[in-house]
Amino acid sequence: MTEITLHLNGTQAAHTVEPRQTLADFLRDRCGLTATHLGCEHGACGACTVVLDGQAARSCLQLAVMCDGRSIQTLEGLRADPVMEVLRRHFHESHALQCGFCTPGMLIMGRDILQRYREPDAQTIRHELSGQICRCTGYAGIVDAIVAAGREIGTATR
Amino acid sequence: MKAAPFEYLRPASVAEASAALGRNGMTTAAIAGGQSLLPMLNLRVAFIDLLVDISRLDELRAVTETPSGLQIGALTTHAAIEDGKVPDLFGGLLRRVAGQISYRAVRNHGTIGGSVALADPAADWPGCLMALGASVRIAGPSGARSELVSDFVQGSYSTSLAAGEIILGFELPRPGASLRWGFAKVVRKSGAFASSIAFVVTPGRSAPVSVVLAAAAARAQACPETAQHLQRGTATDEALRQAIARDLAVHVPDADAYQQRLHTATILRAIRDWRAQ
Ligand SMILES: Cc1cc2nc3c(=O)[nH]c(=O)nc-3n(C[C@H](O)[C@H](O)[C@H](O)COP(=O)(O)OP(=O)(O)OC[C@H]3O[C@@H](n4cnc5c(N)ncnc54)[C@H](O)[C@@H]3O)c2cc1C
Numbered sequence: 533m534t535e536i537t538l539h540l541n542g543t544q545a546a547h548t549v550e551p552r553q554t555l556a557d558f559l560r561d562r563c564g565l566t567a568t569h570l571g572c573e574h575g576a577c578g579a580c581t582v583v584l585d586g587q588a589a590r591s592c593l594q595l596a597v598m599c600d601g602r603s604i605q606t607l608e609g610l611r612a613d614p615v616m617e618v619l620r621r622h623f624h625e626s627h628a629l630q631c632g633f634c635t636p637g638m639l640i641m642g643r644d645i646l647q648r649y650r651e652p653d654a655q656t657i658r659h660e661l662s663g664q665i666c667r668c669t670g671y672a673g674i675v676d677a678i679v680a681a682g683r684e685i686g687t688a689t690r
Numbered sequence: 691m692k693a694a695p696f697e698y699l700r701p702a703s704v705a706e707a708s709a710a711l712g713r714n715g716m717t718t719a720a721i722a723g724g725q726s727l728l729p730m731l732n733l734r735v736a737f738i739d740l741l742v743d744i745s746r747l748d749e750l751r752a753v754t755e756t757p758s759g760l761q762i763g764a765l766t767t768h769a770a771i772e773d774g775k776v777p778d779l780f781g782g783l784l785r786r787v788a789g790q791i792s793y794r795a796v797r798n799h800g801t802i803g804g805s806v807a808l809a810d811p812a813a814d815w816p817g818c819l820m821a822l823g824a825s826v827r828i829a830g831p832s833g834a835r836s837e838l839v840s841d842f843v844q845g846s847y848s849t850s851l852a853a854g855e856i857i858l859g860f861e862l863p864r865p866g867a868s869l870r871w872g873f874a875k876v877v878r879k880s881g882a883f884a885s886s887i888a889f890v891v892t893p894g895r896s897a898p899v900s901v902v903l904a905a906a907a908a909r910a911q912a913c914p915e916t917a918q919h920l921q922r923g924t925a926t927d928e929a930l931r932q933a934i935a936r937d938l939a940v941h942v943p944d945a946d947a948y949q950q951r952l953h954t955a956t957i958l959r960a961i962r963d964w965r966a967q
C-alpha cells in the first residue's frame with residue numbers, strides 16, 4: 533500500500549492505495565463518487581472521463597498512485613462550473629441522454645471541447661466526440677446540445 | 691478487467707529508474723503516460739512485478755531547438771505537439787500527426803517516448819520519425835547511446851531497448867528551407883488505430899525523398915523503389931504504381947488484394963499531399 537495526497541473536487545486529502553488500483557476504481561469504491569462510470573476499462577469508450585490537472589483523462593487509464601499530488605475533478609465537482617451549468621441545461625433540452633450511462637463522460641468531454649473551441653460546429657464536435665461511445669441516443673441530441681451550449685456561451689461573451 | 695498486483699516505485703533520477711528497471715529476477719516495466727501499458731495490464735495481456743514510474747523525470751521532458759535540429763523529450767505528450775507547444779520546424783507535420791492519434795483524453799497523457807518504446811505496428815510516431823531521419827537517445831546501465839529510429843524499431847512490439855534502458859528523447863535533424871511532406875492515414879473510425887499510414891518527406895531541395903509505410907506489416911518500413919521514382923520526378927502514374935507494387939511485394943508479401951489496394955491508395959494519397967506543397 534502506498535500513501536498519496538489528492539486534491540479531489542477542491543478538497544485535499546491523504547489516502548492509502550494499492551498500486552494496481554485505477555483512479556476510476558478509487559473514485560467509485562473508495563470515495564463513493566459514482567458519476568464516473570466504467571464501460572470498457574481499456575480506453576475505448578470514454579465513460580470514465582474525468583479532469584486531471586485541468587486536462588481530460590480516462591480514469592480507467594490512470595493509476596491512483598500516479599495521481600499523487602495532482603488535482604482531480606469529477607462530474608460531482610463540476611456541479612457549479614459555469615460551462616457545465618449551460619451544457620447540462622442543453623443536454624436536457626436536446627434530449628441528449630436516454631439511459632445516462634455515457635452522460636458523465638459526454639458532459640466532461642463536451643466541456644473540454646467548449647474550452648478548446650469557440651462555438652464549435654457539429655462536424656468538429658462529432659470528430660472530438662469520437663472517443664465517447666453512446667449506445668442509446670445515436671449522438672444527434674448530444675451534438676445538438678453541445679452546439680447550442682457553444683452558441684449560448686459565445687453570444688454571452690461576444 | 692483489473693490488473694494483477696504489482697509493486698510501484700517512483701525513482702527520483704534516470705540512474706535510479708534504470709537500476710530499478712534492470713533488477714534481476716523481476717519483470718519490470720517503465721510507465722510514462724500509461725495509455726498503452728495500463729490497457730495491457732487491465733486486459734492481463736501483460737504481467738509485471740514492478741512498475742517504475744518515469745512520468746516525473748524532468749530529464750525526459752525537455753524540448754530544445756538547436757542549430758542542428760529539434761530535441762523532443764520522451765515525455766512530450768501527443769496533445770502538447772498537437773497544440774504547437776513544440777517548435778514547428780517541419781511545416782506542421784508533427785502537429786498533423788499528433789492531432790490524429792487516438793482521442794484528446796488519451797493524447798493529453800500518452801507520450802511520444804511510450805509510443806516508440808512500445809513499437810505497435812500501427813502506431814503513428816515510429817513511421818513519422820523514420821521519415822524525418824530522427825534518432826532516439828537512450829540511457830542505460832552502461833551509459834547513454836543514440837540510434838536511428840529506423841534501426842531501433844525491429845519488429846512488432848520489438849525494439850533494441852535492453853534491460854534497464856530508458857528512452858530520453860528524440861533528435862530530429864533540421865530540414866532545409868524547402869521541406870515538403872505528405873501524410874495519409876486510413877482508419878475505420880477517427881481515433882482508432884490505423885489500417886494503413888504513409889509518409890512522404892523531402893527534407894530540402896536536393897535532399898533524398900523518404901517514403902515510409904506503417905500499419906501494414908510488423909514495423910514501419912521505408913519504400914525505396916517508390917522514393918527513387920519520386921526523386922527522378924518524371925514518374926508516370928503507371929510507373930509509380932509499379933514501384934509501389936515492388937515495395938509492397940517486399941514489405942507486405944502476404945497482402946491480399948484488398949490490402950494491396952489499400953496501401954497503394956494510402957501511399958498515392960501521401961504523394962498527392964506532398965506534391966501539393
Ligand atoms: C483507445 C486508444 C487508442 C489509441 N490509438 C492510437 C493510434 O491511433 N495511434 C498511436 O500511435 N497510438 C495510439 N494509442 C496509443 C497511445 O498513443 C499511447 O499514448 C502510446 O502508444 C504510449 O505512450 P504512453 O506514454 O502512454 O506509454 P505507456 O503506456 O506508459 O508505455 C508503453 C510502453 O512503453 C514503455 N515506455 C514508455 N516510456 C518509455 C521510455 N521513455 N523509455 C523506455 N520505455 C518506455 C513502457 O514500459 C511500456 O512498455 C491509443 C491508445 C488508446 C488507449
Ligand code: FES
Nearest residue numbers: 571572573578592
Ligand atoms: S472505461 Fe475508461 S475508456 Fe472505457
Ligand code: FES
Nearest residue numbers: 630634666667668
Ligand atoms: S444515453 Fe445510454 S449510453 Fe448514452
